[in-house]
Amino acid sequence: MSTTDYTSSPAGKGQSKAALVPPPSGPLARREARLAWGLLTPTLLSVAIVIILPLLAIFWISAKPIGLSDLRPTTPTVYERMRGKVNAAGDKVVIDYRLTNSSREKPIANVTMQDSWPEGLEPVALDPRCEIAAGRLLCQLGDWEAGYRDNLRIDVIAQESFVGADVNIRDTEPEMKGEASSDLFNLTFTWDNFRAVFDSGEFLEVLWVTLFYTIVGTIGALVVGMLAALMLNKSFSGQGILRGLFLFPYVAPVIAVAFTWVTLLDPFSGSFNALLVQMGLVDTPINFFGQRPLALFTVTAFEIWRYFPLSFLFILARMQSIDSDIYEAADMDGASPFQKFYYLSLPQLMGILSVLFLLRFIWTFNKFDDIFLMTGGNAGTRTLTVNVYEQAFAISNIGAGAAVAVVIFACLLAFSFFFFKFLSREEGL
Incomplete structure (x- = not known):
């Protein structure tokens, strides 16, 4: 019987000799490199103009004691x-x-x-x-x-x-x-905006509300999206219609669905409160958007309801790409539905769930319009993004608003580092 030698070669402990070949050099390689950079230059300039320059402007303004009126010369x-x-x-x-x-x-x-x-x-x-x-x-x-x-x-x-x-x-x-001198363009900088943000007694509360809204909203959207995908992963009559209904919260205009929720849950004329009172479940109407902490729970539920279709689409697409042979083998071994999901489906879904969690966390952390349309940040629902609006436009303190935006950027940067360091999962693991 012939045997195969798996010992590493002296060339590099398991690495092939091809991996040790140096990159090509010479006039042709340099010309190709210049061509590659030339083709990438428009893209890099577009990224710098659209992303980097506004980001640098936010950092610059955050260190300036300026108000809204100071933006005009x-x-x-x-x-x-x-x-x-x-x-x-x-x-x-x-x-x-x-x-x-x-x-x-x-x-x-x-x-x-x-x-x-x-x-x-x-x-x-x-x-x-x-x-x-x-x-x-x-x-x-x-x-x-x-x-x-x-x-x-x-x-x-x-x-x-x-x-x-x-x-x-x-x-x-x-x-x-x-x-005339301009505080916006001179070289005088200050930390007063950041001191005003962190010295405020409301900052920790706003940060906690933001984290609760983001984490619960993100995980809830993933869980509900996975349940919907499991429900529609089988063929049955009316499957297409149900898929279309599941997509409605995501494709509908945000101002329309937010106004609908506010109208339905209104304590005076809302249909949902009237139904609860008539069924005897409550004695008096509930102010879903006007009392703590119920308002925060309500806007978080709205976040989950509105954005679970995105998770549903990605998870369902990944489920349908899994080879059915492994489920047939599990059926022959007598595996229960829960065992098939936990040991077969879930490991295959970890990659897409990881990507969805990253995207939904960033988007939800930056979310402004949903909360602002429903509560305006009142009743304990003020997040960091709403705080940016209030600082910059409600009280015309552009510097403080930019400082809060820098705090948001730092939080997302820290989360991204933590995610790629500890939570990121490759597809199929």
């Missing part, structure tokens, strides 16, 4: 009008410029104004800060403090050329210039 503004009416030559009118600093917090230095001067208007008394040259009004308005307001008045006399010209002084806009 501090600029001098002007409103021009002519007071009086010219009917004939020699009529006196006033050209009025309303000057305003758009910011109530930041000054503007070296403010200048330029405007075209209508032909046929002779100034009676010109402001010492202004001069008229080559048909243009030039004004050196100096430095403006925060919230600066002033009126620049120029008394003029209309000439005959102006009366017949039908000129509207507002046809041309004055050009304003000035120098």
Whole structure:
């Protein structure tokens, strides 16, 4: 009898000699490498523009003490009008410029104004800060403090050329210039936004609500999706119709299904509460979206109901790809349905379940619209994403909102590291 030698060769302890061959080099290889990088460059630039640059902007803003109004640059503004009416030559009118600093917090230095001067208007008394040259009004308005307001008045006399010209002084806009500092673009950074986030007594509560909503919603969607897949893994009459009904929560518009849930569970006019009262199960209607901790349980149940179809589709597709011979062999050995599921189906599904858990966890952790449409973050349902909205837009603190977004990114980064380190499973294991 011949035997096979499985001992490793001196070339590399079980590795083939082909694995030790160095990569090709030379002009052709370098040309192929340049071609590959050239083909990848548009994709890398697209990723940088769509993902990396906004992420860097969030990090930048999180270290800035800015509000919503600070996103607009501090600029001098002007409103021009002519007071009086010219009917004939020699009529006196006033050209009025309303000057305003758009910011109530930041000054503007070296403010200048330029405007075209209508032909046929002779100034009676010109402001010492202004001069008229080559048909243009030039004004050196100096430095403006925060919230600066002033009126620049120029008394003029209309000439005959102006009366017949039908000129509207507002046809041309004055050009304003000035120098103002911007907290958004300077190199001054602060940790005040993060201190405000972590020093808040509500942060731990918001984080706990987010984790509960994410973990329970993700696992619940996977479990319900698996049950639905087990139910529809057999052929029976009406299987196609039932599959379509199972997909309805996922394909329906979120605003429609959220409004439906709010209407059905309303404590005053909801059909579900009326049914509970008439059946004698409760004495008074239940405020599902207005009391703790029931509101959190309700929005989590909505999350499970709305997103289990995605898990159902992937799990069912994986189930139908499993070879049926192993189930026939298990039937011959007398295995029970539970044993077949636990020892045969579940190991084959661990790969797709692992991927689904990763995706659903990230998506649910970032979920905003479902909770905001149903509760607005009230009654103990405020998650980190809702907190970003409230910080950035409700109280106009863009820096604090960006800081919460950075916290969300850090949490997801930590989860991804933990997942790939300890929880990731290969397909079929």
